[in-house]
Amino acid sequence: MIKKPDPCSHLFPVEHNQTVCTECPVRRLALFHGVEEKDLAWTQSYRSSQYKVAPRKEIYREGRTSDFMFTLYHGWVAFYKTLGNGKRQILRVALPGDMLGFQANLNAVMTHSAVALTEAVLCAFPRKDMPELLRNNLSVAKRLTELNARDMNICQTRLVTIGQQSAIERIAFFCTELFHRVRSIYQQPEAMEVFFPLSQEDIGDATGLTKIHVNRTLKALREQGLMEISSRTLKIHDLKALEELGGFEPSLIQTYSLY
Amino acid sequence: MIKKPDPCSHLFPVEHNQTVCTECPVRRLALFHGVEEKDLAWTQSYRSSQYKVAPRKEIYREGRTSDFMFTLYHGWVAFYKTLGNGKRQILRVALPGDMLGFQANLNAVMTHSAVALTEAVLCAFPRKDMPELLRNNLSVAKRLTELNARDMNICQTRLVTIGQQSAIERIAFFCTELFHRVRSIYQQPEAMEVFFPLSQEDIGDATGLTKIHVNRTLKALREQGLMEISSRTLKIHDLKALEELGGFEPSLIQTYSLY
DNA sequence: CGAGGGATTGAGATTCATCAATCTATGTGG
C-alpha cells in the first residue's frame, strides 16, 4: 500500500565535494565499468550533476517523462508500480552502482516509479545525450545490454518466486538474494549481518504479502533459527537452510556479479 | 555450401518450401524489422535453417547451453522456469515474430526453458555469429535493445499482476493481454474471437494458480458474461469490463506494437 | 469402443488477508 506520494521536486544538487568518475568507488559496478581510464574524463562530461534525495522521496514517477537517467552512487532505492486500487508492487531494490531510469525509448514516459529507501546520492545523465554516448563508446553500449539482461533475469526469477512459492519461501528467497547482493556490493563476502533498511511493509510490497503476514512469517523464520531482522539489520543464522527453503540457487550469485 | 550444425535432436529441419526473409510475413514484427530490403539477403545468410517442432516438445532447456537463437515464424511457444518442487512458472507466451533464446551472455547456459504450445516453425541463427551481425548492422542491434526493453516491461507488468491481484483479476489481465497481442500479430484488429491453444493448466502456470481454481474462475468469468474459452478459442464478450477488471491499461497495447 | 488427457464439480483443509488493538522505539516541540 502506498502513502501519499510526494510531488517530484526534491532532488537537491550536491553543492560541495562532488566526486569524479576517475575516483568512483562504485564504477566497477556501474555503467562506466570497462571504460578506459583515459576516456573517463570524457564520459564524465555527460554527467550533469550529483543529486541528493531524502529517504521516502520519489525520484521519478510512472507515467511521467524524466529528463535524466541516473547511476545510484550511494544509498538504496526501490522501483515499483502502483495499481488502481492503491496496491504497490516493488519490482526491484537498487543498490549502489545500479542504473535508474534507463528505457529503450528515451522519450517515452517512465514505466515504473523510483523511491529512495535511504538517503541517496545520484549521478545524473541527461537522457537526450544518451544516443550520442552509446554511439561513441561501444563498451558503454555493451555494458548497458549486460545490465539489462541481468535485470531481466532477476525479474523473471522473482516472477517464479511470487507465482509459485509460499510466504515463508518468498521471504527466504527475497532476503537471501538481497543478502548476497549486499555482501557483493559492499565487498563483505564473509559478513553474516548486513545493513537492511526495508520496513516489513516494504518486504510485503516486494513479495506480494501484507505487512501483517510478513510480520508473522519473520517471526517464524526467527523462531526456526534461520534469520532475523531488527533495527535495520539483517542477520543470517543459517544461510544454507535459508537458501534451501527459498529455492535460491547459488549459481544465481554469478548473475549479480557482472561487477 | 557450409554444413550447418543441428540445433537440437527433436527439431526437424523444414525440408521443402523454406521461406525467405525478403518475403517474410512476420518480418515487421521480428528482429529484421527495419533492415533495408537490399540488406535482407545478407542478414538471411546468418540464418542456418528453419525447423519444425511438435506441440509440447521442448525447444531448449534451462541450465543447458544452446547453439542457436530463433525467431518464431509460426505457432505459439511458452517460456518457463521450473522449481525444485516440480512447480512451473510460465514467464511469457511467444507469438510469431518473437525471438527465442536471446541472452546477453551468448555463452552462458539458458536461464529458462522453451516449449512449443502448438506445432511451430523456427528460424535458427547460430549464436556464435551474433556479435558479428550486431556489429555490422546497427538497426538490428537497436531492434534487439527495443525488443528486450519491451520484454522487460511485460515481465514487470506480470510481476505486478501476480503479486497484487486476485485470481479473477489475474486471469482477466492475462487473457486480455494475450488477446490484444494476438489481434495485433494476426492483423485482426476487430476480431472478438481468437485462436487460444492454452490448457487451463497452462493458464494456471502462467498466473500462479492451480488448474482447479483456474477452472472455477473461468466459470465465473463466463457466468458474468465477460469471456469464455472453449475448443481452443477465446471469445471476448465484454472487452471494456474485462480490461477494467484486470486493471489492463490500453496504453500497454502500444508496448506490444513495436511492430 | 476403449484409452487418455483435459474439464468440471464437490468437500474439506490451509494459507493468507482483514480488522482491530496494543506496544515500542524514535524523534519533536515546548
Next chain:
DNA sequence: CCACATAGATTGATGAATCTCAATCCCTCG
C-alpha cells in the same frame, strides 16, 4: 528533560481466497 506524536512492529480473532484430494464427465483419437 518531559510530554506527546508518529511510524513501525506485534498479537489476536475472524473470514475469505485458494489449494488439495477425489470423483466424474466429456472430448478426441487411435
